Structure formats: structure tokens, C-alpha cells
Amino acid sequence: MGHVSSATTAAPVRNAFREQQRREAHERYLLCARTVFERLGYHGATVADIVEAANGSRATFYAHFRDKADIAACLFERALPAGAAMYHRVAEFPELTREHMRAWLGEQVLGFWAQYRVEVEAVNHAMGADPAVAARHYHWIAEAVRLAEWPGTGERVGLTRATLLVLQLERLCYHWLVRGVEHDRELMLDILADVWFRELTLLREGAPR
Template sequence: MWTFPVPSANRPVRAYHGAVTGTTATAPPRNAFREQQWREAHERYLDCARQVFGSLGYHAATVADIVAAANGSRATFYAHFRDKADIAAALFERVLPAGAAMYGRITEFPELNREHVRRWLDEHVLPFWATYGVEIDLVNHAMAADPGVAARHYQWGMEAVRQLRPYLARWTGEHEQAGLTRALLLVLQLERLCYHWLVRGVEHERGMVLDILADLWVRELAVLREGPRG
């Protein structure tokens, strides 16, 4: 069983297990009708928060703006979310299944070569960042404002690494941490480039970037698959 290091923070970090679990607020036991109401309110606040953040930006938007957009109350908001950073993080958590599926495709290559990796980057990775640009931008702002969100982001990175498990099969015992770190650096490097390029709008020539990334990922995945040397 794979285990991953979790950094210390002011609050516990929730692991992602294939379904978004919500936020730091834990819903008390309730009957099915009340549970449905709770989930519907939760999703309504998330949907309205995405609209507010997309319109005003992370820093200008307030909890009051989100509450007003949801036709709710502060009391209800705080029953679901701790603060603005928490709901921004929760919005990003909603896209984690799509992110997991994206990285999971790496293990479906009929063979590891540059052509397959480049196609994966072009058809799955870049569209992911373009589709979820609002959520990705929000979580980057929230990380800067809240160390707890930053710790959660680290855990999300490790969940992406989890999708590369077949490539880490040889990294066991004393080499396990080295393998995890290599894979995490590969994921984080891709994330930062896509964030500045596709979310923040730094100009790059698409074909050139795809070529460079394909070369990098083929090389590093091959290293991971071969296992530690010596």
C-alpha cells in the first residue's frame, strides 16, 4: 500500500479518494432528505462562488458577495465553509476526478514513446488547464492566503502521483521516497508551466512547448519505470 508524506499545517489535510468530500465543515448525521438539502446547498454555494470569483477575482470577491449570489445567509455559508480560501479550495477539489483521470491515462499508453506522450499533453493536459482555469487560478490565490490550503495542494499533488503508481513499482524500501519525489517534481513542473501559460496568459508557442514537455516526460517516465540505479 502506498503512503505519502503530508506536511504539517494549521489544520488536517483531507485525502482525496475518488469523490469530492466537501470542505472542512463536516455535516452531522441527518436523514436522507436533510442530507440532500445539505448537498444541494453546498453545491449552490460552490456554483455561485465560481461565478462571483470569475467576475470579481479572488481578492475583490467577499463572502458577502457569495452569500448574496446564492440567496443564502452567512450562517449557512459558515456551516459549509470556513472562509473564502476554503470555498476556493473546495472549488478546486471538485475538478480532482478530472485531474486523476487525466494522469491515469499515462498508464494506458500501448507503449511509452514521444508520440503518445505528446498526444496526451495536447489532447488531455492542455484542455484540462484551459477548462478549469478559474478553479486553478483561485486555488493559487488561496494558497498564498492560507497555509492550510497550501498543505491541501501538496496532498493533491501526491494524489496525482498516485495515478503514476505502475511507474513507481520498482521504487521500494529505501528508494521509495526518491521515486515519489521524482514523480512529484514532474507533476509540479507541468502544473506551474500550464498555470502561467494557460491561466495567467504568458505567451508560448504551443508546438514548441509540446515538444519540450513530451521529451521531458518520456525521459522521466522511462527513468521511473526502470527504477533506481545501482
């Protein structure tokens, strides 16, 4: 006699399938949003452009995202694990030296910003349009610093100093690598290495309050 599936076993299968469909739709809209933002820019792009690129519907879009600023924020969130891993590598240096700092900045930090240029530009415009996205962005930075596990960031003063250091770097990289403000690359790396080496040394030694 054949096996008859009960309603209780069929329901989880259906729910798992729907969840997979939901995740796939969410990812499709994000990928299409990136393509549209890259082609038209954040301000030139519309929700209709993203929906058309995804071959979807407005109803499906709004089931996943609040608006254009929200999808830009969610797009940037996809880069956060890579950013957190990048900052965590500093804690793995065998020795904190200016040379290690400069190499990390030149190879990994600048590479990260080049790779995620579209996401960074979109979320920066979204922050200007939506204070909630700006608040999310600050939370992301603080969380990335916390996950980096740098010595000295276990207390509030150290965490605040480290967060400000990352915010300063992000502002520079945004204007330099995303908006195209010209800088001498070698000179800028020298200055950044000096600043980061000094600040991380203070964190490790315990900065005065």
C-alpha cells in the same frame, strides 16, 4: 387499518432529507463561488458576494466553509477526479513513446487546464493567503500521482520524482494557460514531451538513487 410509521423509521427519512438539503446547499455555494470568482477574480470577490449569488446567508456559508480560501480549495477539489483520471491515462499507454506523450499533453493536459482555469486561479490565490490550503494542494498532487499508478512510483524516491514532475507541469500551465504568459505552443509541447518521456522512462527502469 392504516399503517402507522414508527419514530425509528421516520427519523432516517428526515435525516436523509436533511443530508440531501445540506449537499444541495454545499454544491450551490460552490457553483456560485465559481461564477463570482470568474466575474470578479479571487481578490475582488468577497464572502458577501458569494452569499448573495447563492441567495443564501452568512450563517449557512460558514456552516459549510471556513472562509473564502476554503471555498476556493473545495471548488478546486471538484476537479480532482478529472485530474487523477487524466494522469492515470499515462499508465494505460500501450507503449510509452514521445509521440504518445506529446499527444496526451496537447489534447488532455492543456484541455484540462483550459476547462478548470477559474478553479486553478482561485486555488492558487488561496494558497498564497492560507498555508493550510497550500498544504492541501501538495497532498492533492501526491495523491493524484499515487492514483495514476505509474510504474516506479511504488517507492518513495519514485513517488517524489513523479510528484515533482507534476508540480513542474502545474506551475508552467498556471503561468501559461491561466495567467496568460505567452509561449510558442508547438515548441512548448516538444519540450514537455521530451521531459516527460525521459522522466517516465527513468521511473519505469528504476531511477538511480
